[in-house]
Amino acid sequence: MASIVLSNVDKIYAGGVKAVNGLNLEIKDGEFMVLVGPSGCGKSTALRMIAGLEDISGGEISIGDRVVNHLPPKDRDIAMVFQNYALYPHMTVEENLAFGLKLRKMPKAEIAKRVNEAAKMLGLEQYLKRKPAALSGGQRQRVAMGRAIVREPQAFLMDEPLSNLDAKLRVSMRASLNQLHERLGVTTVYVTHDQVEAMTLGDRVCVLRDGLLQQVDTPQNLFDAPVNLFVAGFMGSPSMNFVTAEMVRDANGAAVSFAGYKLPVPDSTFAEKPGLDRYIGKRIILGIRPSDFEDSVAANGNSTGWVRIPVRANVTEELGSEINVLFTIDAPPVEHKDTVAAANDGDEEEVTLPLTGDKSLWTARVNARSHVRPGQNIELVVDTHNLHFFDVESGLSIGHEANIGR
Amino acid sequence: MRHGKLTPSALRRYGFIVSFLLLPLALYIVFFVSPNLQAIQLAFTNSRGISPTFAYVGFDNFTRLFDDDVFWAAVRHHGVILLAMPLLSLLIALFFSFLLNLGGGQRNGRMAGVWGSGFYKVVFFFPQVLAVAIVGVLFQAILRPDKDGILNSALALIGVDPVGWLIDPDLALWTIIGVAVWQAVGFYVVLFSAGMASVPKEIFEAAALDGANRFTLFFRITIPLIWNTVQVGWVYLGIAAFDCFALVQVLSVDRGGPDNATTVLPLEIWRQAFSYYRFGYSSAMGVALVFLVLTFAALTLRVTRRERIEF
Numbered sequence: 001m002a003s004i005v006l007s008n009v010d011k012i013y014a015g016g017v018k019a020v021n022g023l024n025l026e027i028k029d030g031e032f033m034v035l036v037g038p039s040g041c042g043k044s045t046a047l048r049m050i051a052g053l054e055d056i057s058g059g060e061i062s063i064g065d066r067v068v069n070h071l072p073p074k075d076r077d078i079a080m081v082f083q084n085y086a087l088y089p090h091m092t093v094e095e096n097l098a099f100g101l102k103l104r105k106m107p108k109a110e111i112a113k114r115v116n117e118a119a120k121m122l123g124l125e126q127y128l129k130r131k132p133a134a135l136s137g138g139q140r141q142r143v144a145m146g147r148a149i150v151r152e153p154q155a156f157l158m159d160e161p162l163s164n165l166d167a168k169l170r171v172s173m174r175a176s177l178n179q180l181h182e183r184l185g186v187t188t189v190y191v192t193h194d195q196v197e198a199m200t201l202g203d204r205v206c207v208l209r210d211g212l213l214q215q216v217d218t219p220q221n222l223f224d225a226p227v228n229l230f231v232a233g234f235m236g237s238p239s240m241n242f243v244t245a246e247m248v249r250d251a252n253g254a255a256v257s258f259a260g261y262k263l264p265v266p267d268s269t270f271a272e273k274p275g276l277d278r279y280i281g282k283r284i285i286l287g288i289r290p291s292d293f294e295d296s297v298a299a300n301g302n303s304t305g306w307v308r309i310p311v312r313a314n315v316t317e318e319l320g321s322e323i324n325v326l327f328t329i330d331a332p333p334v335e336h337k338d339t340v341a342a343a344n345d346g347d348e349e350e351v352t353l354p355l356t357g358d359k360s361l362w363t364a365r366v367n368a369r370s371h372v373r374p375g376q377n378i379e380l381v382v383d384t385h386n387l388h389f390f391d392v393e394s395g396l397s398i399g400h401e402a403n404i405g406r
Numbered sequence: 407m408r409h410g411k412l413t414p415s416a417l418r419r420y421g422f423i424v425s426f427l428l429l430p431l432a433l434y435i436v437f438f439v440s441p442n443l444q445a446i447q448l449a450f451t452n453s454r455g456i457s458p459t460f461a462y463v464g465f466d467n468f469t470r471l472f473d474d475d476v477f478w479a480a481v482r483h484h485g486v487i488l489l490a491m492p493l494l495s496l497l498i499a500l501f502f503s504f505l506l507n508l509g510g511g512q513r514n515g516r517m518a519g520v521w522g523s524g525f526y527k528v529v530f531f532f533p534q535v536l537a538v539a540i541v542g543v544l545f546q547a548i549l550r551p552d553k554d555g556i557l558n559s560a561l562a563l564i565g566v567d568p569v570g571w572l573i574d575p576d577l578a579l580w581t582i583i584g585v586a587v588w589q590a591v592g593f594y595v596v597l598f599s600a601g602m603a604s605v606p607k608e609i610f611e612a613a614a615l616d617g618a619n620r621f622t623l624f625f626r627i628t629i630p631l632i633w634n635t636v637q638v639g640w641v642y643l644g645i646a647a648f649d650c651f652a653l654v655q656v657l658s659v660d661r662g663g664p665d666n667a668t669t670v671l672p673l674e675i676w677r678q679a680f681s682y683y684r685f686g687y688s689s690a691m692g693v694a695l696v697f698l699v700l701t702f703a704a705l706t707l708r709v710t711r712r713e714r715i716e717f
Contacts, residue, residue, distance in 0.1 A: 053611050053615075079615065080611075080615050084606060084608055086606060086608035086609045087609075088609060090630040099616050100615075103617040103618055103622060
């Protein structure tokens with residue numbers, strides 16, 4: 001096992017397209033690092049450069065203590081799981097698992113031992129004599145995992161390994177992956193465009209956009225303290241609500257006002273976000289997570305420091321355990337380049353219809369006991385301790401430790 | 407149709423299908439099946455092809471065939487060609503297409519061929535677009551037996567005496583096989599390139615990560631994955647090995663010479679029919695050839711039968 005260090009890594013394709021731009025990343029020994037970002041952000045390219053399947057245009061990659069820039073893939077002591085599994089279709093499961101070991105001239109007994117262990121771990125014992133064509137998608141995925149495991153490499157590289165599975169299987173495989181990592185403790189780099197996968201799997205998550213590193217942190221920190229509008233909008237589902245607001249201070253203390261609402265900003269927020277006080281009297285972009293809303297009825301008695309805002313529910317999405325309430329607020333949608341990029345993550349499914357006109361469509365996630373119906377007026381409470389503030393020009397999170405002095 | 411009754415709707419449906427099949431089937435019967443059946447009929451006659459009267463002679467033509475040295479020489483040549491030509495063509499084509507498509511290893515994230523592979527692809531395919539007559543003229547010049555032949559003058563530079571490529575009875579057949587291979591390889595390079603292109607590139611990448619060098623990549627991954635295509639090539643070339651009429655006609659001395667050293671069955675059939683006007687005997691040879699080809703095809707299909715590979 002080993003750490004993987006990328007320093008100032010560039011990838012420039014013919015034609016001058018910079019797929020990866022000065023990437024600095026340290027993946028610690030035994031860590032599960034997820035690279036996430038919208039399609040075309042360079043996450044797969046970065047992974048393939050670690051694997052040695054792509055040339056490195058600039059910078060240095062080291063695995064363990066070795067600089068591997070010029071080592072061929074087979075000498076890097078890593079194993080990779082591909083999105084389409086890339087199993088050898090002419091070999092049985094057993095041969096697929098053993099192939100890499102045979103090529104490394106391992107003794108037969110040792111090969112058999114490792115293959116059997118991996119097959120047992122992954123529940124593949126009864127399929128060892130089958131060809132990949134006779135396996136289901138989930139089984140093929142497990143064989144692909146097994147092929148990586150038997151090698152006992154320094155690191156696993158996974159390129160969207162779950163995205164060819166159906167939704168239910170993906171969730172259960174996600175759990176198995178987690179367990180597997182717990183058990184083996186091998187350094188893992190995992191590429192996905194699915195932020196739920198990123199949040200649930202990663203020890204740390206690295207958000208990339210247009211080849212540039214945005215933020216690396218634990219999933220919780222990414223969610224609680226996104227470094228800029230892009231990360232704020234990309235992480236979390238439903239995504240964060242944005243509005244351009246004005247920061248004011250009057251006799252009652254500081255507040256942000258937008259669309260006829262006025263939310264007080266607690267003093268503790270100013271302490272947490274140094275530099276925020278300089279924005280008083282100026283415009284900022286305000287971000288509120290859907291989960292920081294609650295129905296005032298359902299939240300009764302649990303709302304100290306929460307502010308009530310009355311809204312009219314346009315659409316409600318009932319998810320059983322909670323309800324997503326979609327409502328419009330009387331303010332134009334924020335059109336910062338970062339929020340556009342975050343919403344457009346290549347999945348096409350987030351294209352919202354322009355039904356709301358010049359108003360912003362917000363989402364609040366409330367308790368299922370709320371029983372709110374479309375068209376009803378509802379009083380929401382907002383947790384003002386978790387407001388996010390972004391600079392209107394740069395889109396950077398105000399007072400985030402990484403942004404101080406930027 | 408379970409009760410053998412034709413309902414109107416079934417009639418309409420079958421009528422529709424039959425209307426499509428009728429014309430091609432008629433053309434096939436008139437221009438392919440009937441001449442073949444006639445040839446079998448002719449094989450049992452002493453027809454000369456120029457007079458309307460002939461007599462049935464039973465198996466006389468076939469018994470004569472068994473004692474015909476030229477016939478057996480031709481069959482022997484087919485055997486040699488059948489062994490050598492497909493094997494050489496396929497091996498060379500596999501090797502070239504591997505170099506052209508995968509031999510260069512990884513480049514810019516995809517498996518690439520050796521440097522300049524686009525140019526070589528054109529060069530390799532070039533012989534395929536030449537008519538056999540042109541190939542004949544070309545190789546007559548290249549293979550001239552005196553010291554002015556292109557090949558021989560090149561050999562003279564390294565001190566080798568002129569070789570009678572086409573006039574040496576021991577060498578002539580191999581020379582012709584060589585030209586046939588030269589002409590065939592380009593097509594199979596393209597065929598195998600297409601086969602390799604249909605293999606997901608991740609499989610080659612996975613193999614590279616598993617530690618495969620070019621040698622194992624070629625023998626353990628590439629060839630098994632395009633085995634279906636190789637089989638198709640084998641059958642094509644095998645059938646071509648039973649032909650070779652045109653190449654022998656334009657290249658060999660005395661059409662099949664010297665001393666029948668390069669003759670093949672189609673050439674003998676043609677000679678018996680149109681030089682000696684022994685249509686009955688020629689047809690008997692044709693029937694023998696049909697049985698040879700059928701045997702080969704049946705054997706090939708049986709021997710190379712394998713599971714289909716799904717990606």
